[in-house]
Amino acid sequence: MGCAAGPHHMITFLVRRLFWACGTVAGVLGFLFVLFFLYATPADMARRALGEKAPPEAISTWIKNHGYDRPLVWNPTAPGQTLLVEHFRRSLTFDFGRSDADGVPIRQRLREGVGPSLALTLPLFAIGLIFSIALALLVATFRDSALDRAVAVGCVLAMSLSTLLYIIAGQWLFGQVLRWFPVSGFDSDPEMLWRFVALPVVVGVLASFGEHTRFYRTLFVEETSRDYVRTARAKGCSDLRVMWGHVLPNALIPIVTHVVVAIPFLFTGSILLESFFGIPGLGSMTVEAIHGNDFATLRAMVFLGSLLFIAAQIATDVIYTLVDPRVRLG
Amino acid sequence: MLMPAHLVSNLIVATLLGGVALLAAGLCRAPLWRAAARALARRRPLALAALGLYALVALLDSVSWVDARVAGDPAGASLVNHPRTLIDRLFPPDFQERSYAAPLADVEFYGGAALQHPGAHLLGTDIIGRDVLHQTLRGARVALLIGGLTSLIAIPLALLLGVSAGWFGGRVDDAVFFMISTLASMPGLLLLVALVMVLGTGTAQVCIALGVTGWVGLCRLVRAETLKLRELDYIAAARVLGATDLAIVRRHILPNLAHLVLIGFVLMFSGLVLSEVMLSWLGLGLEGSWGRMIDQARTELSRQPAVWWNLAAASTALFGLILAVNLVADALRDVLDPRTATEQR
Numbered sequence: 097m098g099c100a101a102g103p104h105h106m107i108t109f110l111v112r113r114l115f116w117a118c119g120t121v122a123g124v125l126g127f128l129f130v131l132f133f134l135y136a137t138p139a140d141m142a143r144r145a146l147g148e149k150a151p152p153e154a155i156s157t158w159i160k161n162h163g164y165d166r167p168l169v170w171n172p173t174a175p176g177q178t179l180l181v182e183h184f185r186r187s188l189t190f191d192f193g194r195s196d197a198d199g200v201p202i203r204q205r206l207r208e209g210v211g212p213s214l215a216l217t218l219p220l221f222a223i224g225l226i227f228s229i230a231l232a233l234l235v236a237t238f239r240d241s242a243l244d245r246a247v248a249v250g251c252v253l254a255m256s257l258s259t260l261l262y263i264i265a266g267q268w269l270f271g272q273v274l275r276w277f278p279v280s281g282f283d284s285d286p287e288m289l290w291r292f293v294a295l296p297v298v299v300g301v302l303a304s305f306g307e308h309t310r311f312y313r314t315l316f317v318e319e320t321s322r323d324y325v326r327t328a329r330a331k332g333c334s335d336l337r338v339m340w341g342h343v344l345p346n347a348l349i350p351i352v353t354h355v356v357v358a359i360p361f362l363f364t365g366s367i368l369l370e371s372f373f374g375i376p377g378l379g380s381m382t383v384e385a386i387h388g389n390d391f392a393t394l395r396a397m398v399f400l401g402s403l404l405f406i407a408a409q410i411a412t413d414v415i416y417t418l419v420d421p422r423v424r425l426g
Numbered sequence: 427m428l429m430p431a432h433l434v435s436n437l438i439v440a441t442l443l444g445g446v447a448l449l450a451a452g453l454c455r456a457p458l459w460r461a462a463a464r465a466l467a468r469r470r471p472l473a474l475a476a477l478g479l480y481a482l483v484a485l486l487d488s489v490s491w492v493d494a495r496v497a498g499d500p501a502g503a504s505l506v507n508h509p510r511t512l513i514d515r516l517f518p519p520d521f522q523e524r525s526y527a528a529p530l531a532d533v534e535f536y537g538g539a540a541l542q543h544p545g546a547h548l549l550g551t552d553i554i555g556r557d558v559l560h561q562t563l564r565g566a567r568v569a570l571l572i573g574g575l576t577s578l579i580a581i582p583l584a585l586l587l588g589v590s591a592g593w594f595g596g597r598v599d600d601a602v603f604f605m606i607s608t609l610a611s612m613p614g615l616l617l618l619v620a621l622v623m624v625l626g627t628g629t630a631q632v633c634i635a636l637g638v639t640g641w642v643g644l645c646r647l648v649r650a651e652t653l654k655l656r657e658l659d660y661i662a663a664a665r666v667l668g669a670t671d672l673a674i675v676r677r678h679i680l681p682n683l684a685h686l687v688l689i690g691f692v693l694m695f696s697g698l699v700l701s702e703v704m705l706s707w708l709g710l711g712l713e714g715s716w717g718r719m720i721d722q723a724r725t726e727l728s729r730q731p732a733v734w735w736n737l738a739a740a741s742t743a744l745f746g747l748i749l750a751v752n753l754v755a756d757a758l759r760d761v762l763d764p765r766t767a768t769e770q771r
Contacts, residue, residue, distance in 0.1 A: 119604060120604070120608050123604060123605075123607075124608055127609075128620075132624065133618075135625075136623075186652060241722065251750050252753065255748075256696070256745055256749035256752050257745055258703045258720070258741070258748075259700075259704075260707055261718055261741050261745075262707075264720075268727045268728075272728065360613075364613060367616075368704070383708065386710075387708075388710075389623070391623075394620055394623070395620075398620055400612070401612065401613035401616060405611045
């Protein structure tokens with residue numbers, strides 16, 4: 097196998113990668129089928145929606161109305177007319193049908209929810225990323241100093257608190273005591289939007305900076321032990337120049353991997369932040385689905401989340417091979 | 427006849443203590459492990475002590491028995507058939523008020539009616555008058571149960587699949603890798619919620635759901651390490667000597683995976699307990715957990731005047747446990763990872 101990422105290798109690699117990805121998508125769909133159709137049968141779902149003591153006629157009506165009145169995996173009279181085939185066909189064409197709870201088309205819900213979700217997750221992601229990387233670079237520059245140790249302690253403390261507590265404390269302090277921001281709500285008008293999004297963004301950054309800063313610090317520290325860093329020091333580069341000019345660019349590849357794999361979660365939204373702060377995004381939608389025993393919506397969310405994640409993984413692999421000439425295609 | 431639940435719990439405590447004692451005795455004979463244990467105790471004495479305290483409370487709360495009926499005892503009459511644990515026995519049998527009471531208060535928080543136990547509730551009482559300190563102590567058992575039971579499901583699964591994938595390679599590896607990538611591609615919390623919704627909300631069900639989502643990371647590590655170990659010279663030597671696959675895996679592979687499993691277990695533990703808090707907030711958590719307490723308490727801050735002790739007690743207990751586990755996990759990684767361990771000795 098050649099060292100360089102030639103176009104021929106690239107294509108074989110991509111084809112093989114896509115083949116694996118299709119297998120994974122099928123695996124996810126199969127898993128969801130086992131969970132939501134074989135283990136929890138449509139009759140179980142009906143009983144959950146109607147109550148344990150519902151009469152059999154009501155249950156069969158519910159099953160019929162929600163389109164679950166077909167054989168599960170094998171239909172001797174009309175092959176293909178089964179829930180298994182239907183589940184695969186609908187998911188792969190992104191036609192998720194209607195919500196089990198209130199009959200609203202799931203696709204419409206998804207379209208409405210993506211905007212508010214992104215309004216929250218994009219700033220959260222960008223600010224969190226810049227903050228964590230800058231802090232990690234700073235402490236990696238002054239390794240083993242008092243600052244480094246203080247940040248390390250801060251990170252462990254921050255990681256040990258439940259996200260729930262950050263939200264409760266943030267809402268109480270900034271929303272009720274200081275009254276800087278509204279406790280919850282949403283307005284798609286850009287003038288008002290930032291007022292509603294600011295507090296969840298701050299809370300979200302605080303809740304996640306510990307883990308990320310530690311990750312990036314380890315990365316930078318590992319990078320500083322390389323030979324080229326010693327060379328740079330030997331020729332008289334300042335600490336700052338070594339870190340920003342040499343270490344950061346070389347650490348970019350693992351950073352990009354870390355970042356791209358997180359992108360799917362921007363779309364699926366933040367379950368906790370959205371529902372606490374009343375942002376009508378996909379996270380809130382998921383919580384409503386959980387409370388309303390809406391399995392159809394839950395299935396759609398899990399499937400979409402996995403699909404985006406698999407796509408992001410392929411993207412990182414491709415970026416890897418394009419950016420780093422040392423990576424050989426396997 | 428089925429054994430009563432509290433007797434099962436007592437038996438489990440006895441088995442656990444015996445197992446831990448055997449494990450400790452076994453580890454003390456191996457000089458490497460003894461050195462690691464010493465290094466760990468030197469680096470994180472406080473965190474280890476805190477963990478021990480949590481474990482002690484959880485164990486005390488698992489040992490219970492039913493009191494003999496006492497003639498003419500009005501307080502005991504309603505509790506006769508209830509097994510009470512050692513932790514329950516630290517408190518009077520009817521340690522109950524009608525509603526909120528502030529810590530060490532003499533009167534009810536709203537209204538000011540007289541309490542049945544004035545000044546006795548160290549951390550106050552919750553909305554239906556239960557003692558908050560008692561509830562908090564009981565939460566330790568639930569938290570450790572989640573971590574422990576889930577690990578009991580996830581670790582054997584990860585070891586079995588990870589070692590077979592790494593050792594046999596080929597089709598087996600493909601199959602395991604397929605399972606790993608399928609499970610890993612689904613959003614973690616959503617998958618967990620979906621599993622709990624479908625399986626149900628009992629302790630065993632929640633632990634199975636956490637186990638199904640939790641084994642993947644460890645399995646990946648175990649697989650990679652087995653792949654590396656398989657190529658080493660001493661494995662080839664063992665094979666030349668005529669050792670069977672099973673013998674090589676048992677004698678040469680598994681002992682070299684032990685540190686990974688231990689680190690993986692501790693790292694997984696804090697995540698599991700925090701996941702349960704999330705599940706509680708979604709209404710899918712376990713009865714009596716700190717997550718439940720936090721969930722119940724989250725609206726209490728906006729009451730006028732605010733009720734803070736319930737939230738404070740549960741979150742402090744949770745924070746203490748997670749912090750101790752995180753600190754121990756870091757120290758354990760430093761002590762057991764051969765790359766960092768050498769520079770410290």
